[in-house]
Amino acid sequence: MTTAVFIDGEAGTTGLQIRDRLAGRDDIRLVQLDEATRKDDAARRDAFAQADVAILCLPDDAARAAVAMAGDTRIIDASTAHRVAADWVYGMPELPGQRDRIRDARHVANVGCFATAAISMLRPLTDAEILPPDHGVVLTGVSGYTGGGKALIAEFERGAAPAYYLYALSQGHKHLPEIARYGGLDRKPLFQPAVGAYAQGMAVQLHLHADLLPGGIAGYARIEAALREFYAGDPFVSVEMPGERIDPQALNGTNRMAISVQGDGNARVTVAAVLDNLGKGASGTAVQNLNLMIGAEETAGLI
């Protein structure tokens, strides 16, 4: 028995990566449109109707419109449009109880790339009551330029972008609502993202003064223990020993995320997460969610 999957936006950055991860699987049959019809609404409606599951790899407005075309077809939306929407299940399998919700869901909102890293570091600490929900959280991060889709890729490839730049300077990054909600925070964090002149891979850091957390300095050791406990047995997320350098590209091509805790050995702590923005940050998690929804092995097609 095969599952029919339509990737709407298959020609885009995320869509192509999902296609590559599904190609060759004998439990999946791709419903595909050619270059001439991929943006034709009648052809897309027909593709939705043929599919058991559709994966939307579209800009937010197009994703909202696609949901209206999709009828009863189950959806995984890779865009930001439905991440905190009522009636959508948040597609982050690592959250407590979430795998069962994803298995049963009709509409799954795939977690954002920076949000994957941020929530993965925050949620174990808020659940363990190490980090209070009203704590003033500070996050920084860098992504490769593929994180900005075809438009940003083109800008870098024609040499029109700086080698490294900061953006979302007014604290309005589109992932903040999902980070606060699923990270277990009442107070929106400060988040400063950046883009580097390399294609893919990201590193995100959570900066903490452990002596300001409840329990004071003891928080430092508890941070790593809480992370290890949260991810014990997880197929893709690991808590690693800190090294001398953090390489945002270290896990490119994989669905893995590595979290490490470092600092001055005292109260000043940084927790860091490394992942591939196009892998674990987008297409890998979309495939992981698809696997859960169709009853396949959660790790099928993923490394």
Ligand SMILES: NC(=O)C1=CN([C@@H]2O[C@H](COP(=O)(O)OP(=O)(O)OC[C@H]3O[C@@H](n4cnc5c(N)ncnc54)[C@H](OP(=O)(O)O)[C@@H]3O)[C@@H](O)[C@H]2O)C=CC1
């Ligand atoms: N890149 C990343 O790291 C991540 C991206 N995402 C999200 O995934 C979604 C896709 O992003 P990304 O792949 O980077 O973007 P791209 O710009 O690379 O791809 C988007 C694709 O959608 C197509 N498209 C646009 N409008 C329509 C429409 N009305 N009907 C059919 N196809 C349409 C585009 O066509 P055309 O080729 O003609 O432009 C393009 O092929 C976005 O919502 C993004 O936020 C999520 C996590 C990470």
Ligand SMILES: CC(=O)N[C@@H](CCC(=O)OP(=O)(O)O)C(=O)O
């Ligand atoms: C480098 C870059 O521009 N990154 C994008 C996020 C990547 C992305 O599109 O993520 P979601 O679809 O998961 O929101 C940004 O910061 O807006």
